[in-house]
Amino acid sequence: MERILRSQKMAEIVLLPVRHHSPACAFHVNRAISALRPSVILVEGPDNANSLIPVMVHEDTKAPFAIYYSYHDQSGRISDEKEHYKCYYPFLDYSPELAAFRAGKRLGIGTAFIDLPYGDILAASREGRGLLKAEEEKSNYNDDYLLSRNEYLKQLCERTGLRSFDEFWEKYFELNGTTESDEKWFGNLLTYCALARENTPRESMEEDGCLARERFMAERIREQGEKLAGTEGIVLVVTGGFHTPGLKALLENEDEKIAEAAKEKGKKDKVPEKDQGVYLMPYSMEAADALNGYASGMPFTGFYQRIWEGLQETETPYGDAVLDMIVTAGKETRRKEGYLSTYDEICACVMAKGLADIRGKRQPGAYELLDAVLSSFVKGEYNIATDAPMRFLRKAMTGDAVGALCRQADVPPIIHDFEEQCRKFGIKTGSTLEAEVTLSIFSNPKHRLYSMFLNRMNYLKTAFARKVKGPNLQLKRDRNLMREMWKYKWNIQVNSSLIEVSVYGATIEEAAVSLVKEALKKEMGAKESAVLLTEVFEMGLREQMQPVFDRVHELMLGDTDFYSLAEALKSLLMMDELGGLYGSEMKFGRLIHIGCRKMISLLPAMTKIKDEDLNQCMNALKLLYQVTGREGEEFAQEREDYYDVLGKMIRDGEIHPGLNGCIHGILYGSGQSTAEAVEAACKGYLSGTREQLFSTAQFFRGLFFTARDLVFIGDDFIKMLDGFFGQVTEAEFMELLPELRMAFTYFTPRETDKIAAAAAGLHGKGRQDIMERKEVYPDWYAYGKEMDAYVKGRMGSLL
């Protein structure tokens, strides 16, 4: 620890360097506070969260929890985009910061955060640096990257034969951690931090906003120091070890003018408080584990939690924790995979101890545990099929604990709004049982509002409700249904996810509106924008309809993807039809015209599609047929163009046979072509060379898709089909079968029956003759079923 001795102007200041989330560190912080009995404890963390401290140390509050900071850049301080920002500051039982707060409460010492408020940190960071880093989805306030990522450390790991900073840390700071005196332990840490700081360029620290924060923190410390001047009191400061040398230098700097200037600057540039939000939320071990992608703190949260608990009883808790984890992973492996013996577990323990010995560690740690299980539990080559024990172990090492907040915890306005809405609709949030509600959205205006609320909750990704039945506008399914059936369930996670979106607005509606606005800024195609339009439609966000509508318009003009346009057009048609029911006055006619024209203009290039696109393409053609075939003169121009293009397409000799059939069907259906013409095209394939003959099946598939009634006009088509089957061998038939099956799925059972009877008639058989089948004996059936189950079982174990 660093001490700055008392002077006339200032009380004694003790700076404790820490690493976030470290059992040994929390242990020493706790002990140092008990020994020093400071007058005040200052902790690194945005100072606008000071009001949360009583809740954090409340006995009903259980870690892990996180402070959630949000900032809406309304004044455009950070960028002209005026975006929303958020970050998390997770706390675990073994976080030294939390240990400091808890010790403060226990000993009746005042505690406070001293860092810049979140918005000001952002304003002090350069674009893409520090907390403005873009690549990480979740940014964490207490990121240890300054300690764990530098050239000096890389060299250090190479020299010591350790894999990573985390292993280095465990070996030198955790495993021997508690046997050393506080003075020595903090001294070692400080040496490491000073070296890490020396190897970090000053410009980089400035860009990260690190130096601005240190200036602010130093000011807060100085204030406290001056307040206590002339007393015996001590100001104890707990900050990330990286900052300790910087703070010391700033505090020892006697140049008052610089401090004054910083103070002035700080006041002038302060980010407005109303744009900032700060709340506590329950957190989970899984979310806090650094290995799950949030690069902060230590990995293996569950393992270190176990160590922290053990530390309260013994100085060497690692052996027990390693044994526990080996047994947990072993049990799980035995249960799920079935091959593990107790002897394997004994071997793993021996291995962990042996490895600790050979690596010069006093006790086996997390890395010895991982190695031991890898070596003793995994049989055969280590790959995705044999890594189950490792997966179980990692899961156990992450832990599954979820935190809880005491009742006094303040919540953001969005949660009040949520509760208000729930009251309005009679939704019970006290129980965690799933409830069900059926809403007549078209006949009952209140139900429509209810549905809008649930849709908004879904859009905010709160996992509160799900629609189990009802029209699905996004997938364009079940449009005929008049009622929606929803299931909903409240739990604490719903509140957490609402807190996460609280940055976007004070009410559910506001947050949904902001998120829609954000979604509009993203890159997307016509299809995605139309889906967004349907969502806005369902959520009943009237003011947002026009901007989204405009965006769809813009994207449709620019999009050249035929299928994306087709999907968009389909969504628009659907909303046009349902608009009345949903009570919307939006007119989609103009967009539908644009969609049609664009699709028709792209059509000529679609003749040589791939097999897998056939279905999509046929659906698009059918859609165009439906739109242009509408009564009246509205679509007369498009109709003419459409048939014109189709006529040209079938004259292309290399057209995909399925598409050819589909177009022939459309032309026949619309009276542009005759049954004879279709027959002629069909015969063309039938009398063609071998490969062309084969594509007849696809032609039929396309044809039946759009004009299956052709088959029932006279018996020419049936005869033609019959002739086709006569031409192919049995093996070829088997090859064609899937395609033919597809072709015949478009018929109703009654029609299939009719065709079969006609076909039987051609060969002198009656309807009854083909109905007779050979009997299947019960034991054959049973055998087949058994075989099926066996194969499935075997395949399952392979997957």
Add this chain to the structure above:
Amino acid sequence: MEQKFIKPPVEIRYKEELEALKACDTGNCPENWQMSPKAVRTFILGSPRPVKYQGKEITIEKKYFGNDALVERCIVTLAGNRGLMLVGEPGTAKTMLSELLSAAVSGVSTNTIQGTAGTTEDMIKYSWNYALLLSRGPGREALVPSPLYVGMEKGILTRFEEITRTPAEIQDSLISVLSDKVLNVPELGDAGFLFAKPGFNVIGTANTRDKGVNEMSSALKRRFNFETVMPVREASMEKRIIINEVNKLARESHIEVQADEDVAEILASTYHELREGVSSYGHRIDKPSSVMSTAEAVSVYYQAMITGYYYGDGTLSMDSLVQTLVGAVSKENKDDLEKVKGYFNTVIRDKSSKEGGLWKEYYEARKWLR
């Protein structure tokens, strides 16, 4: 007088290092081990500080690259009750690692069973000198001990190379030996029990990718700790291995040529990219089906080097490098050569136009790809 071999065993090649480590070893030795586990680790993974021995400073070089934790796990396994099984693709230095381990632990790396499809149970356990057997009857002197027998008798490590090449039922004869640590020779009557001495253990190596390997029974698997040896993941590390190994080979054959950094880099990146299926520029590459191991790269380099030394002007030409490369990749499948051609026509072409120099020569040598 110094004996000359093509490839001297590890314990002779590194005699000085082993003796120095033994002399300076302060750690606890498991019974019958030549040195402590920590010293074994130092022998294989090297030491940053030289060891002082008989007035000399002896540098312990790093002999195995890639995964230090794996080596540590191997050492701890050998000190325990279970055998050690090294599995992985061909050419990942499994055999080398097992030799290093046996030489360091037992002082001898030659107590080895070579597994083949024709390995029989008596090659694993014991056989008889029939002349003696007939004249004197069954007795210890008529018995021909196998490496396994020797290992148990002396308390040293037995290496079992390519264990999966032997038929599964033959492999299984190891089961009782590994679990009970006793071998019964019924012909010798009551004196026929051979109890293994401390220090005995088995290191097996097995291929997972080659054709003609047999699956191990789960009973046997249970008696081993498995270590999967992965190919080297970094091209820079691969380059270092190539240079080290080629220089070692050259020294042993008394060829006064040193491996060239740039050539090694080209070869390492070729092997690395063909194995990983993606180039450093981001091209997607068709992977050849034959094994692109680091060991192969070393032999390609060395062969091209001695071609230059004996038949050329003493330096390595890109032409001979590519010629040797062709021989190395077109072993199993004709398509592989096409894939390498495709690799040259895309990746190497781009690299030659960007980097120039040797890369250009390398690209021009593609005419030998046929």
